[in-house]
Amino acid sequence: SRTGFALSLLPPSVVLSPCRYRAFTFSLTFLLYTSFHLSRKPISIVKSELHKNCSALMDLSTTSSSQLPGFTDTDCSWKPFDKSNYKQLLGAMDYSFLCAYAVGMYLSGIIGERLPIRLYLSVGMLMSGLFTCLFGLGYVYNIHSLSFYIFVQVANGLVQTTGWPSVVTCIGNWFGKGRRGLIMGIWNSHTSVGNILGSLIAGYWVSSNWGLSFIVPGVIIAVMGVVCFLFLIERNWDTELLLPQEDGGSVCVPVQQLVVVKSESEPSAISFMGALRIPGVIEFSLCLLFAKLVSYTFLFWLPLYITKAAHLDAKKAGDLSTLFDVGGIVGGILAGVISDKLGKRATTCAVMLLLAAPTVSLMCRVGQRHFTQQSMLVVCGGLVNGPYALITTAVSADLGTHKSLKGNSRALSTVTAIIDGTGSVGAAIGPLLAGVLSSRGWDQVFYMLMAADFLALLVGSKCGWV
Numbered sequence: 001s002r003t004g005f006a007l008s009l010l011p012p013s014v015v016l017s018p019c020r021y022r023a024f025t026f027s028l029t030f031l032l033y034t035s036f037h038l039s040r041k042p043i044s045i046v047k048s049e050l051h052k053n054c055s056a057l058m059d060l061s062t063t064s065s066s067q068l069p070g071f072t073d074t075d076c077s078w079k080p081f082d083k084s085n086y087k088q089l090l091g092a093m094d095y096s097f098l099c100a101y102a103v104g105m106y107l108s109g110i111i112g113e114r115l116p117i118r119l120y121l122s123v124g125m126l127m128s129g130l131f132t133c134l135f136g137l138g139y140v141y142n143i144h145s146l147s148f149y150i151f152v153q154v155a156n157g158l159v160q161t162t163g164w165p166s167v168v169t170c171i172g173n174w175f176g177k178g179r180r181g182l183i184m185g186i187w188n189s190h191t192s193v194g195n196i197l198g199s200l201i202a203g204y205w206v207s208s209n210w211g212l213s214f215i216v217p218g219v220i221i222a223v224m225g226v227v228c229f230l231f232l233i234e235r236n237w238d239t240e241l242l243l244p245q246e247d248g249g250s251v252c253v254p255v256q257q258l259v260v261v262k263s264e265s266e267p268s269a270i271s272f273m274g275a276l277r278i279p280g281v282i283e284f285s286l287c288l289l290f291a292k293l294v295s296y297t298f299l300f301w302l303p304l305y306i307t308k309a310a311h312l313d314a315k316k317a318g319d320l321s322t323l324f325d326v327g328g329i330v331g332g333i334l335a336g337v338i339s340d341k342l343g344k345r346a347t348t349c350a351v352m353l354l355l356a357a358p359t360v361s362l363m364c365r366v367g368q369r370h371f372t373q374q375s376m377l378v379v380c381g382g383l384v385n386g387p388y389a390l391i392t393t394a395v396s397a398d399l400g401t402h403k404s405l406k407g408n409s410r411a412l413s414t415v416t417a418i419i420d421g422t423g424s425v426g427a428a429i430g431p432l433l434a435g436v437l438s439s440r441g442w443d444q445v446f447y448m449l450m451a452a453d454f455l456a457l458l459v460g461s462k463c464g465w466v
Helices: 018-040 042-050 054-060 086-112 117-140 146-174 180-187 190-205 212-231 272-276 281-310 314-342 345-367 375-400 412-440 442-463
Strands: 002-007 259-263
Touching: 018 042, 018 117, 018 146, 018 180, 018 190, 018 212, 042 086, 042 117, 042 190, 042 212, 042 281, 042 314, 086 117, 086 146, 086 281, 086 412, 117 146, 117 212, 146 375, 146 412, 180 314, 180 375, 190 212, 190 314, 190 375, 272 281, 272 412, 281 314, 281 345, 281 375, 281 412, 281 442, 314 345, 314 375, 345 375, 345 442, 375 412, 412 442
Parallel strands: none
Antiparallel strands: 002 259
């Protein structure tokens, strides 16, 4: 029997009806996570500005390098990235963010299952905005301490872990398994949209005032945190509330003055070990480790590679790199549609991973000679990000509602965090290795990416690719 009434913890600005709120939640969570990726992208755009040749700058301006605050007389680089091992230092900053993100993700899902997602996500977005702005303020206040920038990256990596488990849980609560691949494929394009917007915003200021390349995205994600607090409803209350119904059993009524009905037999949140025992969680987690290694290496290093290979300035390189994310949008949606039709998400991932490795090789060979062949960036982006998008969305949601859970819906956030947390280990390793290997030649970086694609395919074969 049902007992125990409690007032629902609803946002203060809810005016929509439950039947309309599904579409609104889709759009809102899309924009929320777009702002997360928008705030992550500036570092890859600014890298070429933190270390650049003075001669190139002096060709554009008669200003003496000594008159540029924060830059050295020898090469116009921003201290401490004026050293010969600047690639390793830039890689260390990526690693600081991504390592903290990977560690924090395992805890974030467990915490998110036990706290109101709306409050948890809102606080995380506000804190992420703060630390993103702090990185930009390093330019404003002429800060040249490597420890300052690493601290900001670590702190930002930790607070950004509030995002992914929260939004996936919300979207999983509002949408069932029917056409989940297509719906989440479209929804997951927020990562690429965020990368594109982040590239364009950061590129606008990168040459004149790179501090604003961080401050503006930081303000945006903080504002979206306030929007999240005011409007987000984390689950479909139709199924959990006593709603006043009109004749005919209609449930399309305003969500106002509602009462939560809590069941005495409500299942408890799943444990970390319990989530690991769900069939497929470990296999897909390891597969995502290698797939995300490839995706995040492109995310953090592609603009700098374009700058060096095509001899473009930071803004043009950033604009051109957005084509990779355009391909990611197409690849994510295509992977979702195909997996829905076939009913085999793992097989879809396998085919795309199999095609991704030779495409990366071709991009390495052709890109350095003819980078105007922009179609290569689009195709490579689709094949690299397609499996990554499918595993982190539809596959995670499927496993989080696996039949072995016997209807327990309080596992989705933990499962999502385990899969994405393991993937984030690869995301931390990839950019770090890229910083080391690029000093020996960019071809070494591409060999690493091809090996990672094959390893993802190999690990995935352990679950049968069905």
